[in-house]
Amino acid sequence: xxxxxxxxxxxxxxxxxxxxxxxxxxxxxxxxxxxxxxxxxxxxxxx
Amino acid sequence: xxxxxxxxxxxxxxxxxxxxxxxxxxxxxxxxxxxxxxxxxxxxxxxxxxxxxxxxxxxxxxxxxxxxxxxxxxxxxxxxxxxxxxxxxxxxxxxxxxxxxxxxxxxxxxxxxxxxxxxxxxxxxxxxxxxxxxxxxxxxxxxxxxxxxxxxxxxxxxxxxxxxxxxxxxxxxxxxxxxxxxxxxxxxxxxxxxxxxxxxxxxxxxxxxxxxxxxxxxxxxxxxxxxxxxxxxxxxxxxxxxxxxxxxxxxxxxxxxxxxxxxxxxxxxxxxxxxxxxxxxxxxxxxxxxxxxxxxxxxxxxxxxxxxxxxxxxxxxxxxxxxxxxxxxxxxxxxxxxxxxxxxxxxxxxxxxxxxxxxxxxxxxxxxxxxxxxxxxxxxxxxxxxxxxxxxxxxxxxxxxxxxxxxxxxxxxxxxxxxxxxxxxxxxxxxxxxxxxxxxxxxxxxxxxxxxxxxxxxxxxxxxxxxxxxxxxxxxxxxxxxxxxxxxxxxxxxxxxxxxxxxxxxxxxxxxxxxxxxxxxxxxxxxxxxxxxxxxxxxxxxxxxxxxxxxxxxxxxxxxxxxxxxxxxxxxxxxxxxxxxxxxxxxxxxxxxxxxxxxxxxxxxxxxxxxxxxxxxxxxxxxxxxxxxxxxxxxxxxxxxxxxxxxxxxxxxxxxxxxxxxxxxxxxxxxxxxxxxxxxxxxxxxxxxxxxxxxxxxxxxxxxxxxxxxxxxxxxxxxxxxxxxxxxxxxxxxxxxxxxxxxxxxxxxxxxxxxxxxxxxxxxxxxxxxxxxxxxxxxxx
Numbered sequence: 001x002x003x004x005x006x007x008x009x010x011x012x013x014x015x016x017x018x019x020x021x022x023x024x025x026x027x028x029x030x031x032x033x034x035x036x037x038x039x040x041x042x043x044x045x046x047x
Numbered sequence: 048x049x050x051x052x053x054x055x056x057x058x059x060x061x062x063x064x065x066x067x068x069x070x071x072x073x074x075x076x077x078x079x080x081x082x083x084x085x086x087x088x089x090x091x092x093x094x095x096x097x098x099x100x101x102x103x104x105x106x107x108x109x110x111x112x113x114x115x116x117x118x119x120x121x122x123x124x125x126x127x128x129x130x131x132x133x134x135x136x137x138x139x140x141x142x143x144x145x146x147x148x149x150x151x152x153x154x155x156x157x158x159x160x161x162x163x164x165x166x167x168x169x170x171x172x173x174x175x176x177x178x179x180x181x182x183x184x185x186x187x188x189x190x191x192x193x194x195x196x197x198x199x200x201x202x203x204x205x206x207x208x209x210x211x212x213x214x215x216x217x218x219x220x221x222x223x224x225x226x227x228x229x230x231x232x233x234x235x236x237x238x239x240x241x242x243x244x245x246x247x248x249x250x251x252x253x254x255x256x257x258x259x260x261x262x263x264x265x266x267x268x269x270x271x272x273x274x275x276x277x278x279x280x281x282x283x284x285x286x287x288x289x290x291x292x293x294x295x296x297x298x299x300x301x302x303x304x305x306x307x308x309x310x311x312x313x314x315x316x317x318x319x320x321x322x323x324x325x326x327x328x329x330x331x332x333x334x335x336x337x338x339x340x341x342x343x344x345x346x347x348x349x350x351x352x353x354x355x356x357x358x359x360x361x362x363x364x365x366x367x368x369x370x371x372x373x374x375x376x377x378x379x380x381x382x383x384x385x386x387x388x389x390x391x392x393x394x395x396x397x398x399x400x401x402x403x404x405x406x407x408x409x410x411x412x413x414x415x416x417x418x419x420x421x422x423x424x425x426x427x428x429x430x431x432x433x434x435x436x437x438x439x440x441x442x443x444x445x446x447x448x449x450x451x452x453x454x455x456x457x458x459x460x461x462x463x464x465x466x467x468x469x470x471x472x473x474x475x476x477x478x479x480x481x482x483x484x485x486x487x488x489x490x491x492x493x494x495x496x497x498x499x500x501x502x503x504x505x506x507x508x509x510x511x512x513x514x515x516x517x518x519x520x521x522x523x524x525x526x527x528x529x530x531x532x533x534x535x536x537x538x539x540x541x542x543x544x545x546x547x548x549x550x551x552x553x554x555x556x557x558x559x560x561x562x563x564x565x566x567x568x569x570x571x572x573x574x575x576x577x578x579x580x581x582x583x584x585x586x587x588x589x590x591x592x593x594x595x596x597x598x599x600x601x602x603x604x605x606x607x608x609x610x611x612x613x614x615x616x617x618x619x620x621x622x623x624x625x626x627x628x629x630x631x632x633x634x635x636x637x638x639x640x641x642x643x644x645x646x647x648x649x650x651x652x653x654x655x656x657x658x659x660x661x662x663x664x665x666x667x668x669x670x671x672x673x674x675x676x677x678x679x680x681x682x683x684x685x686x687x688x689x690x691x692x693x694x695x696x697x698x699x700x701x702x703x704x705x706x707x708x709x710x711x712x713x714x715x716x717x718x719x720x721x722x723x724x725x726x727x728x729x730x731x732x733x734x735x736x737x738x739x740x741x742x743x744x745x746x747x748x749x750x751x752x753x754x755x756x757x758x759x760x761x762x763x764x765x766x767x768x769x770x771x772x773x774x775x776x777x778x779x780x781x782x783x784x785x786x787x788x789x790x791x792x793x794x795x796x797x798x799x800x801x802x803x804x805x806x807x808x809x810x811x812x813x814x815x816x817x818x819x820x821x822x823x824x825x826x827x828x
Contacts, residue, residue, distance in 0.1 A: 008503050009503060012511070019686075020685075
């Protein structure tokens, strides 16, 4: 496995970690649903 | 004579209001009280509902409901009009300003550091959200349809970090009629904001002041923002602000939220009254001389009786008294009155009814409207019929005309779909596809040249680029679709669609108002489910929520386009339209089934205000498009990226986690194979199809990205045209995505949400089977 392969694997892993963190952060912010604007607003009204 | 028998163009005066419960209260709150002059404007194209003009605005009512209202001939004495206000300079009361009740900079201010919380309250479609956006710099969506805001939203007023303002759904009175109205009332009563900003549509001042009067009873500082003053003065009207301020006993600030005029002054007044807790100077609107003072004596008598109860329950006294007289069960329960007190109150109220000649609710509503009339007589010069009104009438001759409404609706929707899928959206999509294709090719070349490991190479090109790229190319279509839906809503057309579709929707057990969530459902099911909160009846709301998944959302477009391009390229437009129509037809059948089983009974009454047509604001539309594009891109680079990599992983490794060349031996094949027997009767027994459909539960767009990965050699090789047709029908109808199911769970609860998932899958399975059987009978393979 070359250095470039390792760099690419690291980049993909980082991108995935970012994507997962982003969704989790959105869910946490919204508290429920998928974290989109609709769900966030829906949750806000139930607080 | 009944109101339903009133001839078009003729006027009459309301003599008695029938009906019962919340509906009757809603009639009264909307201004349909004995003594009010009403004019029949038009009937909907199918003969029902009826559009009325009263108190200077337009209200729609079903004939069945109009038949509950008795009217008599309109005489000059019955006209609730008002002459030019008294001329001459009137002293500025200076309410809400330093120097009037205490020297500037002094007074008993709330302790430093106290958050000044504001409730932004007003009638539906009075411009609350526009003002909220101006005040906070937020970017909430506004529309020209009563009830766009279905939730409360918080923000901080720009330049005032110590403030917190909450935008609430529009309400017509403090007697909650729909669940969103309850949100507003509960907020004001339970969360006790430091002050209320009451936004009043100056072009429709009489009906708007009805709510103002109830807010003045809340023992909370109030500032009245007279919105749309530019429109009012532009049509020759005016308001003597000093006179109105003196009569209402609260600061009155003329503004134009859309043009950001007067907003700074409003903020100064609002912050001042909140900081110094300057409550309304007036709460007593009942005149001693009004009809012998019957209402006046009743209110004040009960006021003494329940004073201690109101204090203990934390309810504003005057508000509690009016609600007790009206028979508001929630308030009566909260007060905890004993039998003796209830009996005494009942005697007082009956006496008032006898003396006043009106029932309790009508008497209270009449007292309020009588005061409003006095205020208007002294402070308001009514504008001539506004240009906006005249323009709306001209447009409505075609768009809600007897013979033109339905063809115009079909034409407009057809044009929207044609422009979205064939012209603008398609052109932009091709452009983006070409860009994504070129980038994929370039990356492919770089990886090849760099001698990258074959597996990583495949993951990047076949997994990530083709998966995410294929979904990304649908961004233009989705944005264009939302652009048109937003234009229709902002212009005021959607409210008309609700008006003329009411009779049709009533046949399937729904009210015309249900058309709005359904149309939004063509965009996205999540906001559609939330939009059902504007529906006044729980029965209608539940039924509409269950029907929105049948409306094909934009996230399914990539699936349709993918299969149409592969199997039906010559009939693309027809197949696309057919799928949309099929969704509606199955929805109608489901509605008939619901009506006969789960939701027996009649749809809620159709009492709705028709706003004037307005030119959609470019800023508002662009803001919405940016929100949708951002949301889509976020999904593409998060959920779909994760899904594509997971799918690629599962199809590249076998159960022993060894890399496999044949997808047939992969983990994915093993897992999806369990579902394959269920789908086999539909001709969709291929494990790859089952996998794609499972990933579609996370996000519909994932179906295509999964297909791209799994059908590397093209879907045509693995499927027939009939199979593709069955898959299209199944995708159209099967379970909505997890976000939509979550919103159903929020609105209806977990059991209903699980029910929706299984029910939609069952309906989809049956419909796809039907398509397959018909296809086989016609000689398909």
